[in-house]
Amino acid sequence: MTAPPTQPIPLPRKPAASTASLLIVPSLIGALVALALGIYGRVHSPTGIAINIAGFSSPGSVKSWLATGATVFAIVQVGSALVMYGKVPRVTAPEWIGGLHKWSGRIAFLLAVPVAIHCLYALGFQQYSTRVLIHSVFGCLFFGAFTVKMLILPKRGLPGWVLPVVGAVVFTLLVVIWLTSAYWFFSTFGIKA
Amino acid sequence: MKRNTPLITLLVGAALGVVLLVASMLTTPSSALPNYSAAAASSAAPASSAAPAESSESSEAPEPAESSVAASAPAAAPSPAPTRTTPTADFTGRVGGGGGSVAVAVHGDKAIAYVCNGSTVEGWMRGKVEGDKLVLTGKNQTHLTASYHAGKVTGDVEAHGTDYSFSVPTVSKSSSKSSGLYQATAVVQGKTIKAGWIVLGDGTQVGSVEIGESGEKAVTAPKLDVATMTARIGNVVLHAVPVSGVTGSGF
Numbered sequence: 001m002t003a004p005p006t007q008p009i010p011l012p013r014k015p016a017a018s019t020a021s022l023l024i025v026p027s028l029i030g031a032l033v034a035l036a037l038g039i040y041g042r043v044h045s046p047t048g049i050a051i052n053i054a055g056f057s058s059p060g061s062v063k064s065w066l067a068t069g070a071t072v073f074a075i076v077q078v079g080s081a082l083v084m085y086g087k088v089p090r091v092t093a094p095e096w097i098g099g100l101h102k103w104s105g106r107i108a109f110l111l112a113v114p115v116a117i118h119c120l121y122a123l124g125f126q127q128y129s130t131r132v133l134i135h136s137v138f139g140c141l142f143f144g145a146f147t148v149k150m151l152i153l154p155k156r157g158l159p160g161w162v163l164p165v166v167g168a169v170v171f172t173l174l175v176v177i178w179l180t181s182a183y184w185f186f187s188t189f190g191i192k193a
Numbered sequence: 194m195k196r197n198t199p200l201i202t203l204l205v206g207a208a209l210g211v212v213l214l215v216a217s218m219l220t221t222p223s224s225a226l227p228n229y230s231a232a233a234a235s236s237a238a239p240a241s242s243a244a245p246a247e248s249s250e251s252s253e254a255p256e257p258a259e260s261s262v263a264a265s266a267p268a269a270a271p272s273p274a275p276t277r278t279t280p281t282a283d284f285t286g287r288v289g290g291g292g293g294s295v296a297v298a299v300h301g302d303k304a305i306a307y308v309c310n311g312s313t314v315e316g317w318m319r320g321k322v323e324g325d326k327l328v329l330t331g332k333n334q335t336h337l338t339a340s341y342h343a344g345k346v347t348g349d350v351e352a353h354g355t356d357y358s359f360s361v362p363t364v365s366k367s368s369s370k371s372s373g374l375y376q377a378t379a380v381v382q383g384k385t386i387k388a389g390w391i392v393l394g395d396g397t398q399v400g401s402v403e404i405g406e407s408g409e410k411a412v413t414a415p416k417l418d419v420a421t422m423t424a425r426i427g428n429v430v431l432h433a434v435p436v437s438g439v440t441g442s443g444f
Contacts, residue, residue: 105202113210122217128422146203147203150202154197188423
């Protein structure tokens with residue numbers, strides 16, 4: 001009589017506990033990354049200047065194009081993830097979709113890094129307008145969330161919803177960052193190289 | 194092997210970030226790298242305790258202006274005692290004669306000042322706060338001496354051989370949100386330029402751009418759009434950063 005009620009309890013509990021334990025260390029590391037970026041951006045005196053990339057008229061346009069590139073690859077990320085999870089009707093995942101997902105992600109991340117370094121080093125964590133405050137906060141959160149995503153990716157035994165949720169958070173953060181920077185830059189100053 | 198690729202991605206990104214950060218530090222003029230962290234640590238405690246007193250004093254502009262006179266007398270009202278040692282404050286105003294503006298930012302025991310006539314006479318200064326005295330120096334013999342009280346800073350400043358005396362109030366948050374001191378640095382055609390703007394409470398602004406690292410040559414700055422915190426020189430967009438003792442930005 002006591003067996004049927006007790007049996008269902010350990011089943012959900014065991015995966016739940018291991019999910020938490022699998023997520024806790026990556027989440028803490030991600031939180032520390034976000035916190036470290038924010039503290040550095042706040043404490044370090046912004047120099048207004050950083051290493052420049054040749055071929056563009058100003059750091060603002062370099063950053064806007066790199067961020068736009070990262071966002072385009074991030075859209076590829078969402079598209080390829082949808083295909084991999086079989087969420088696109090009548091499309092079966094081709095063999096190369098995993099490679100596309102990995103490499104578009106790597107390229108997007110590597111494009112975002114120089115932008116973030118310029119932000120942190122030259123401009124710092126600022127709050128003089130809502131746009132700038134949102135951008136500063138989300139910029140720090142993005143790299144924290146991306147760290148979490150990378151750290152939990154090799155983990156086995158996670159529930160199926162974890163990676164899509166974390167991936168969606170990373171993508172949303174990046175889009176907000178892009179809207180509060182590159183989109184603002186292009187709409188204020190015009191689209192130019 | 195295969196399981197570690199995301200970690201490799203992360204480490205490659207981190208390494209790229211470190212390389213770019215170091216490269217940026219190497220290309221930045223050394224004068225633009227003040228040592229802030231030590232001051233931030235030491236001034237954090239007094240700043241947080243005295244900041245509310247300062248903000249409540251500065252919000253009522255006429256009162257501190259009168260109490261600053263009283264502050265020099267020994268038998269002052271009880272309130273000036275904490276405000277006299279206020280470690281953070283921002284001051285902006287026109288210099289005597291109205292030929293330009295001066296901005297002073299005090300943060301802990303450090304201060305930054307900028308004087309500017311909107312054209313060729315301008316200069317950035319840095320220095321220490323000793324008691325209520327400010328002694329700040331900059332390139333090309335630019336210097337400022339002043340005493341500061343609750344709500345007001347009074348003194349003399351000399352830049353490019355032009356001498357100004359001034360007595361300017363604290364930046365009032367109520368009059369204009371964008372009032373204050375701003376700077377922007379960029380490299381245009383291989384030359385480092387440094388722009389400075391002083392925006393007053395009534396919205397008027399003056400600004401100059403130093404061309405080259407010597408700071409000897411300056412020209413009128415393009416207008417700073419305070420809504421976007423940007424200004425344009427030709428195709429180059431300058432991003433202005435506030436220099437504020439209250440927030441510590443720019444120190």
